[in-house]
Amino acid sequence: MSHQINADGTDFDTLLDRIEQGEVDLFLHVVRRHELSLRGYLAGQLYDMADVDDLAQDVFVTAFRGLSSFRRGEDFGAWLRGIARHRLLTHFRSRQRRARAEEQFQEEFARIAATEIDAVAGRQSASQIERLLHCISQLPDKLRRVVHAGLEGAKPTLLAEELGTTVPAIYQLHYRANQLLRDCLTKEVRS
Amino acid sequence: MNPDLNSFLQAWTGGCDVSAEERQRLLERLKSDAAFRVECAEEVQLLGLVKTVQTPTPRWLDLHDALSLNTELNEPVPGDLARRVAEQIGHKQAAHQQPVRRWLARRPLTAAAAGLMIGLLGASLVFAYVAPSLGKATTLLQESFESGPSPLVAGVPQEVGRWSGDFTEVVSEQEGVKPETGKKMLRFLRADYEGKVKPEGSYISEVYQLIDLRPYQREFADGGAVVQLSAAFNAFAFPVEEAFGCSVSLHAMDAEMALSGVTQMSDMFLTDCLAMARNNRMKVDRHPATWQRLSAELRLPPGAEYLLIRIGLEHSNKTQRRVNFDGHYLDDVRLTLARRAALP
Numbered sequence: 224m225s226h227q228i229n230a231d232g233t234d235f236d237t238l239l240d241r242i243e244q245g246e247v248d249l250f251l252h253v254v255r256r257h258e259l260s261l262r263g264y265l266a267g268q269l270y271d272m273a274d275v276d277d278l279a280q281d282v283f284v285t286a287f288r289g290l291s292s293f294r295r296g297e298d299f300g301a302w303l304r305g306i307a308r309h310r311l312l313t314h315f316r317s318r319q320r321r322a323r324a325e326e327q328f329q330e331e332f333a334r335i336a337a338t339e340i341d342a343v344a345g346r347q348s349a350s351q352i353e354r355l356l357h358c359i360s361q362l363p364d365k366l367r368r369v370v371h372a373g374l375e376g377a378k379p380t381l382l383a384e385e386l387g388t389t390v391p392a393i394y395q396l397h398y399r400a401n402q403l404l405r406d407c408l409t410k411e412v413r414s
Numbered sequence: 415m416n417p418d419l420n421s422f423l424q425a426w427t428g429g430c431d432v433s434a435e436e437r438q439r440l441l442e443r444l445k446s447d448a449a450f451r452v453e454c455a456e457e458v459q460l461l462g463l464v465k466t467v468q469t470p471t472p473r474w475l476d477l478h479d480a481l482s483l484n485t486e487l488n489e490p491v492p493g494d495l496a497r498r499v500a501e502q503i504g505h506k507q508a509a510h511q512q513p514v515r516r517w518l519a520r521r522p523l524t525a526a527a528a529g530l531m532i533g534l535l536g537a538s539l540v541f542a543y544v545a546p547s548l549g550k551a552t553t554l555l556q557e558s559f560e561s562g563p564s565p566l567v568a569g570v571p572q573e574v575g576r577w578s579g580d581f582t583e584v585v586s587e588q589e590g591v592k593p594e595t596g597k598k599m600l601r602f603l604r605a606d607y608e609g610k611v612k613p614e615g616s617y618i619s620e621v622y623q624l625i626d627l628r629p630y631q632r633e634f635a636d637g638g639a640v641v642q643l644s645a646a647f648n649a650f651a652f653p654v655e656e657a658f659g660c661s662v663s664l665h666a667m668d669a670e671m672a673l674s675g676v677t678q679m680s681d682m683f684l685t686d687c688l689a690m691a692r693n694n695r696m697k698v699d700r701h702p703a704t705w706q707r708l709s710a711e712l713r714l715p716p717g718a719e720y721l722l723i724r725i726g727l728e729h730s731n732k733t734q735r736r737v738n739f740d741g742h743y744l745d746d747v748r749l750t751l752a753r754r755a756a757l758p
Contacts, residue, residue, distance in 0.1 A: 247481045247482065248481065250481055251481070254474075254477070258471060259463075259466060259467065262466045263459070263462050263463035263466040263467075264459070264462070265462070266461075266462030266463070266465050266466045267455075267458045267459035267460075267461065267462030267463065268458070268462070269462075270426070270427060270458075270461070270462065270465070272465060272466075272469050273695070275462075275466070276472040276474075279472075279474075280472070280474040280476055280477050281476075283474065283477050284476055284477050284480045287477070287480055287481065288480070323428060324425075324428065324432075324434070324437065325425060325426060325427060325428030326428075328425045328426055328437050328440075328441075329426055331441050332426060332441075332444065332454065332458075335441065335444050335445055335451065336444060336451045336454065336455050339448075339451045339452050339454075339455035340455045340458075340459065342452075342455075343452075343455045343456050343459045344459055347459070347463065352463055352466075352467065353637070353638070354637065355463055355464065355467045356467045356468070356637045356689070356713050356715055357636065357637035357715070357716060359464065359467070359468070359689075359715065360637070360688065360689075360715035360716050360717050367688075368686060370464055371468065371686065371687070371688075371689070371690070373464075373465055374423065374427040374461065375427060375428070376427075376428060379424075379427075390424070391420055391424070394415075394420050394423050394424060395415050395420065397423075397461075398415045398419070398420070398423070398457070399415075401457060401460045401461070401464075404460065404464070405460070
């Protein structure tokens, strides 16, 4: 459990109380604080950003309407992820019949590795996520190109053709890029 | 990288054909091998994050409705809200900053009188303070096509501050469509331009403008700033069997890519630029009396020197695709640069 404190030392729970008391526009502050981490968590299970963004919105709406059920002092990010997990299951069920092979695989993986996924997501701080873009810009050109293109659909195949290499090699390059990004984030945290 | 992890990522992203048997074998290993589960979870979570930070925050209209707010989520948070947030959570430094002067962004003539407006090839370059807790926001472009030269019909521009793209024309009120602001607006005419290498099959009409970011590099040197682009679209009545989609995108690039002509020769800049964001999730409605606004946001990478903005309109249905557009309009294009403070 991580107790959330604002930069000036005041309690995040105070903000939630004010929202519950009717100052609903303050919820935008909550959205901005948790948007990247929530969308990142969902993107780590769906990868399709249109679905990710639709679900993230659902999660925030549900969270806003159920704010009274959030126990003050607990980890708000973990609470959001709990709502997100439930929404993900509903999403997986709704597309079951028409799911493509990779979507079925994503669903199976999300079910089998739910604990591990949540543990990994829980370790990622919002400030680290904010710094990720800076770390991407520090990557060598070739790796940055692979990261920018992404691994969705036919992109690895197209990129492999363009770079004169194989699809597995593109995945290998992205894996290498991920290692460098982790190193960069670790160094940034230390500094 | 172990071969199973490589195979797992291919199966998970759908980037390559992985046989059903191979997928099943991987799932079996995942069930029995805890270390492999952790390894895979770490990889896909980072893949998700990398993708997330490179895409814009969407317009969450349902959330907006749920909160019953007039504030657009993709717009900078208005100063009074920011000040109240700051006050309520005790952020005294932010609370005591200057009052918000957002009005400058919407009143370029007033700003000019105050000596703050700089003409830039027909566009207005003004400065405004928005959301003190988020820092200063700068309006890089506010365009309503009232003055300045007509857009070039030359595809992607290499010249800063000049609209260029496919065939368009600046027009006044037409067919019941009134400009969103001022007396002029831009009409999309065709999905090609003079000298386009492969005009066949074009069905997306696009206009671009190149923005020089170098004067603002200090603002985003630490990766802590975003640019927000929004544009208003409208059309006069079109057949019920037709549909039209709008899109806006932002492409951050270095000088070599922006000025060397490579952006004209190939659309690889769409993916090869330093960072990009796109929003194409809006269809044109059939109400000429109202304008629809589409926006996108991009977090600027520290190495960016130029920003290419792209605004497009397309024939959505394959059966209707053609090079001409009958009555589709663009107006009130806004581009702002704002600090997005690091989250605590």
